Amino acid sequence: xxxGFTLWLFAVSVGASALGGMLGMASGIFIVPILTMFGHVxxxxxxxxxxxxxxxCSCAAAAPFLEERLTNVRLxxxxxxxxxxxxxxxxxxxxxxxxSVLFFLFAVxxxxxxxxxxxxxxxxxxxxxxxxxxASLHSSYPDRVLGREVSYQVDRLRLGMILMYGAGxxxxxxxxxxxxxxxxxxxxxxxLPIKVSSATSNFMIGVTAAASAxxxxxxGNIVTAIAGPVALGSVVGAIAGAxxxxxxSNDKLRLLFVVVLVALAIxxxxxxxxxxxxxxxx
Amino acid sequence: xxxxxLLAVLLRYGVWLASLAIGIGLAVALASSAPAGMRIVAIGIGLxxxxxxxxxxxxxxxxxxxxxxxxxxxxxxxxxxxVLGLAVGMHTPEARPA
Numbered sequence: 001x002x003x004g005f006t007l008w009l010f011a012v013s014v015g016a017s018a019l020g021g022m023l024g025m026a027s028g029i030f031i032v033p034i035l036t037m038f039g040h041v042x043x044x045x046x047x048x049x050x051x052x053x054x055x056x057c058s059c060a061a062a063a064p065f066l067e068e069r070l071t072n073v074r075l076x077x078x079x080x081x082x083x084x085x086x087x088x089x090x091x092x093x094x095x096x097x098x099x100s101v102l103f104f105l106f107a108v109x110x111x112x113x114x115x116x117x118x119x120x121x122x123x124x125x126x127x128x129x130x131x132x133x134x135a136s137l138h139s140s141y142p143d144r145v146l147g148r149e150v151s152y153q154v155d156r157l158r159l160g161m162i163l164m165y166g167a168g169x170x171x172x173x174x175x176x177x178x179x180x181x182x183x184x185x186x187x188x189x190x191x192l193p194i195k196v197s198s199a200t201s202n203f204m205i206g207v208t209a210a211a212s213a214x215x216x217x218x219x220g221n222i223v224t225a226i227a228g229p230v231a232l233g234s235v236v237g238a239i240a241g242a243x244x245x246x247x248x249s250n251d252k253l254r255l256l257f258v259v260v261l262v263a264l265a266i267x268x269x270x271x272x273x274x275x276x277x278x279x280x281x282x
Numbered sequence: 283x284x285x286x287x288l289l290a291v292l293l294r295y296g297v298w299l300a301s302l303a304i305g306i307g308l309a310v311a312l313a314s315s316a317p318a319g320m321r322i323v324a325i326g327i328g329l330x331x332x333x334x335x336x337x338x339x340x341x342x343x344x345x346x347x348x349x350x351x352x353x354x355x356x357x358x359x360x361x362x363x364x365v366l367g368l369a370v371g372m373h374t375p376e377a378r379p380a
Contacts (some may be wrong), residue, residue: 215371
């Protein structure tokens with residue numbers, strides 16, 4: 001095997017997951033386009049590597065979030081029924097929907113998410129109890145920046161579940177964690193504090209990705225020589241990124257998130273356009 | 283130990299084990315280009331793919347032990363969907379989008 005290419009795969013994955021980890025996202029969203037555009041890796045192999053990287057990022061960053069009590073594990077398992085069902089749909093749809101259409105759609109969703117993030121500046125604090133049957137999902141977390149325990153409730157669970165189903169489907173189709181969709185869903189639909197939604201999203205993407213990883217593994221889309229160094233690099237980057245998330249304030253995180261969302265939207269639009277050009281040329 | 287700590291321990295050591303396998307495998311493959319190296323890398327990747335399911339299984343066990351059958355059922359449903367994904371992968375052809 002090519003040691004230079006292995007090292008490049010490793011380095012790219014470290015950078016991508018450090019950035020992703022800071023935002024509570026997995027690196028798949030950066031890794032899949034980089035592998036296809038700069039590494040000239042086949043799109044299915046890139047998606048397979050992306051999915052493994054998502055699992056690696058999620059599992060590697062999860063422990064500190066769990067220990068800081070930022071992750072709402074009960075909410076996560078409820079939402080995972082929707083994300084894994086979505087992933088299963090995505091695996092089935094993978095052969096039908098052209099990738100160029102998906103990249104374009106994704107760019108639109110990214111821009112909408114960026115707009116949502118910018119519009120909503122203040123976090124929701126207390127509301128009267130709704131969702132009586134799901135009251136066990138309400139929780140609290142210790143906020144380091146504020147220096148106190150912050151209570152929160154889970155709102156509009158049904159809308160959240162529908163959005164999570166879509167996020168799971170996109171995750172399986174594109175080999176990404178869809179944290180970029182899950183976080184806005186938890187932020188604006190469920191109205192969770194941003195650190196809780198980041199940590200819970202990171203926790204969920206591993207299980208979501210595992211639902212499609214099993215299928216892609218069986219189909220032979222996960223290539224050891226590529227997925228190996230990518231997974232290892234993702235672990236290193238994710239651990240570094242998660243450490244930074246703990247000490248950055250919510251407002252800075254939100255601004256960084258908006259910048260990355262817009263940058264990704266442009267990247268996705270270019271990718272959609274590029275793929276269409278190749279299609280018309282052949 | 284509460285569920286968060288248990289899950290943190292499982293994921294932390296699982297990640298260490300899988301990363302170690304991939305690291306050793308890559309080192310062997312780069313040094314000697316023996317097929318054994320890539321086989322160890324493949325085992326590491328397999329461990330990563332298995333780890334989230336083990337995490338759900340652990341949650342299922344904790345919920346059932348706490349007699350929280352509603353959440354136990356939810357965890358079982360997630361596991362069932364993941365297993366269904368394996369079956370779908372086995373019985374559908376490789377994706378070939380245009």
